[in-house]
Amino acid sequence: MAEGLADKMIRVDMTALTATTEPFPAAWRLLGGRALSARILRDECDPKCDPLGPGNVLVLAPGVLAGTSAPTSGRISVGGKSPLTGGIKEANAGGNPGQDLQKLGYRVIVVKGKPADPDKRYGLEVDATGVRVVPADDTKGLWNYALCERLYQRYPQSASFMSIGPAGEMQLSGASVACTDEKGRPARHAARGGLGAVMGSKGLKYVAIDAGKLAVRSPAVRKDFFAYAKEYTKAYQAGPxxxxxxxxxxxxxxxxxxxxxxxxxxxxxxxxxxxxxxxxxxxxxxxxxxxxxxxxxxxxxxxxxxxxxxxxxxxxxxxxxxxxxxxxxxxxxxxxxxxxxxxxxxxxxxxxxxxxxxxxxxxxxxxxxxxxxxxxxxxxxxxxxxxxxxxxxxxxxxxxxxxxxxxxxxxxxxxxxLPAWDPRPLKATGVTYCTSPMGADHTAGLIINPGMPPTEYARASQESQLANAACDSSGFCQFLQPNMEDIAKYYSLYTGENVTREQIAEMAWQCLADEWAFNDGAGFTAADDRLADCLVEEGVGPNHGMKFDVPADIIAAAKQRFEPREELYKLKATG
Amino acid sequence: MPTLVIPPPYRGPTQGRDRIEVAGRSVRECLAAADALHPGLLAMIVDAGGALHRFNRLFRNGDPLQGDVLAAPLADGDELELLSAIAGG
The missing domain is CATH 1.10.569.10 (Aldehyde Ferredoxin Oxidoreductase Protein, subunit A, domain 2)
Structure with a gap:
């Protein structure tokens, strides 16, 4: 892996109220963010567990490149079994926690168990001296902004936080996990799927991460990495x-x-x-x-x-x-x-x-x-x-x-x-909503092409799902719109390995396969790969003529792997 | 004839076509010709006042058009590419 800090991971047992660190498995070295979350949940979480019970696993996983000097690369994935969908969920957020964890050498936090007393609140502290679960009853019920104000009185100004508000504490299925932005405001949210409720069910009110003055992570091929990041930034800024x-x-x-x-x-x-x-x-x-x-x-x-x-x-x-x-x-x-x-x-x-x-x-x-x-x-x-x-x-x-x-x-x-992007004018996006392990989530694979022929829906959806899974595993923001070739080059220069675009596509497919397998284990079947009746029966647009009328066989085809083609590797993530 | 390159979000009126050959000696004439072939396309490109929507950009042979873009001349073989600032959210 990269030079400098050895990769580590944090395991938190909220039943025993302990936090420990261990080496990050070498086999996972190219996994981060969403793909890492999917692998951990596949291996360590019973898909039939109660999402709000001790058996659920909360994963906080920065992308592979978080904490480096690659532009717009510090995003973090929050994963677990969703209390909203009953299936696997990954919600992705910006802010600084992902970068700070990686600067400290932590590739992931895995939280299991549940405190005996549901009225107790705890915080998790992560800094250069170690990791600790600490009592935090004084933060109970605090709204996110007041919570962060209080936390900044307790922790250095260099710290970043992940937190839940009252909705998470009440374990509501729409609850989010907030991440503080560059100004320390809890304004960036891993919002979808109710993962804030999972955090709340574990009595975890916040995670405080202080990387102090630690520098960004050092890539294996330093000079070329920095040169590529500079060139990439210049090209983006010259674009639209x-x-x-x-x-x-x-x-x-x-x-x-x-x-x-x-x-x-x-x-x-x-x-x-x-x-x-x-x-x-x-x-x-x-x-x-x-x-x-x-x-x-x-x-x-x-x-x-x-x-x-x-x-x-x-x-x-x-x-x-x-x-x-x-x-x-x-x-x-x-x-x-x-x-x-x-x-x-x-x-x-x-x-x-x-x-x-x-x-x-x-x-x-x-x-x-x-x-x-x-x-x-x-x-x-x-x-x-x-x-x-x-x-x-x-x-x-x-x-x-x-x-x-x-x-x-x-x-x-x-x-x-459903998010804003509507599956009736944007039918290939509707195929994503049907087939993505995430349910109706535009960040899973958005295709804004209302003129697309129906014969292309399945492949377009699958390719978009792969491009976005690769992006959400890297730490890059989807709005930077990196493609698999970009990600492969960054990974190669960061790790010193020859990471190919084909490997990136393979890892993205494996991410989806892990997630679909989890959902199968949770009891989902092909009958669940559909939209609500109102979207099929009621139209929008002129004469309400735009309805979601995509045949079941086209929807099913999006989950059967297509032979990768050149366009896949150049497809920009979009969400 | 000039060729108009259509971005994915605007391919509803064109039934998925990404390139259209259109007769015309200016951007305005070419867009009008494109709309005659594919009704509804023009309304996606210009506003009710006839000006280019603020979220659209036009490129002639790869170079961005500036100023009164609709009056810009086009010649046979020119490629007029439309770019729309729409992605994600």
Missing amino acids: QMFKWGTSSVVPVANMLNTFPYKNRTEGQSPDAATLDGKRIVESFETRGGGMHNCMTGCIVQCSNVVHDKDGNYKTSALEFETLTLLGANCGIASWEDVADLDRLCDELGLDTIETGAAIAIYMDSGGMEFGDAEGAKRILREIAEGTELGRAIGNGAVAIGKKRGHERVPVAKGQA
């Missing part, structure tokens, strides 16, 4: 920089393509696209401050916006396209400022904005409140913290609130709410 103004700038195009869901996905376009357009946020920078920043050290994409209120005070970061869609248009809420408030509340409570937005829209659609009632939506989010019956149902996600309300229009795949 699609995320220069953040993902929220996609709103008008998505609306045009009928993939800006409105009122619980009954329409594909919103009449409020102009007021939810990210351009409005960019305009606010002029008078209020805020602006674009990098969510983690060394990021060259800088897609993350910092949103201020009318008085110029920090409100939230980042207000993303997905959030503007699910908590905005999909709830009939027209103002981006209201969505910013809702985003902040979700970050505070530790909730996935996609799942929560979908759940509120279903509540509205079922007559629980009027579409567009922004203040009502904020009130519901506060109810989640109070633990009311309604709050818990919303916090448990789309399926839970649908059941509670007896409502049939529940747009999900494998129990997880």
Whole structure:
């Protein structure tokens, strides 16, 4: 492996309240992030376990290149059995924890067990002196921002944190794991699949990682690695920089393509696209401050916006396209400022904005409140913290609130709410939602090509799933859009081994195979590879004619391996 | 004739076609011709006021067009590539 620190891993037993370190297995040296999480869960977690029981395994795995000087490479994967889907889950986040763990030489944290007393809270400390489980009852119930303020009084300013809010402590299925960004704010979330609830079930309120002044990890082929990183950065900065103004700038195009869901996905376009357009946020920078920043050290994409209120005070970061869609248009809420408030509340409570937005829209659609009632939506989010019956149902996600309300229009795949990108105009993306081990997750394999012939859906979905699995294992952000050739070159220069693009493709396939095997063990069958009926029966677009009508054999084909072709290795990750 | 290169997000109106040969001596004329062949395409490229949508960029033979891009001349054999700032979210 790379020069310098020996690779290690951390094992945490939350039953015995102990943390130990051991050498990182050499056989896993090229595994990181999502692929490492999948391998550990396949080997060490019973797929039939209770997701909130002691048998579930929580994996915190930085990508292979996290902690190096490769640009935009510090992402971390959070993995486990999902309480939302009942299957395997990997949620990926930016911020600094992934880089800090790697700088300390830790390739992964594996958390097992569960404390005897569910009312106790604990923290995990990771620094150059070692690893420790410490009591943290004083942090019980704290919202994420207040928690991090308190933690920065206790730990050095150089520390980064992973934490859960009240939603995780209540073990709600929409709960996220927050990661602090470069400014120490808990604004980057491993959001999907309820992994915050898994962390909460283990009594783990936070992980504090302090790499102090440790330098970035040293690659095996130093000079060439640095030269390649420089060349790569230059090429990116000379390109179109699609995320220069953040993902929220996609709103008008998505609306045009009928993939800006409105009122619980009954329409594909919103009449409020102009007021939810990210351009409005960019305009606010002029008078209020805020602006674009990098969510983690060394990021060259800088897609993350910092949103201020009318008085110029920090409100939230980042207000993303997905959030503007699910908590905005999909709830009939027209103002981006209201969505910013809702985003902040979700970050505070530790909730996935996609799942929560979908759940509120279903509540509205079922007559629980009027579409567009922004203040009502904020009130519901506060109810989640109070633990009311309604709050818990919303916090448990789309399926839970649908059941509670007896409502049939529940747009999900494998129990997880659909993200903004709609499978009716984007059918190959729908094939991803059906077949990905993750359920409806655009970061698993997004294909924005509404004119694609049906004969290409299966291969396009599979290739996109492979490209994204490779990216999410490397530590690179999908918005940097690396392909397998890029990743192979970085791995080669970092490790000193000759890592080929074919090896990267093989590891990506093995990642999917491990995840599908886990889901098979959990009881999933081909019958689960489908979208909710409302997406098949109800259309969007002109005359509501765009429906998800992809035949089952095409969907099934996406899980049968295609012979790799040249295009696979050059396909950019996109999510 | 010039060739218009269509990015994946805009291939709905073209039924998946990624390249279209279109007659015209300017970008504006070529886009109008493309829309006549594939109705709905033009609305994805220009706004109601007839200006290029802010999330689109046009490249002629690999070089970005600047200024009044719709008035830019095109010659036989030119390649007009459309790029849309849309990915992920």
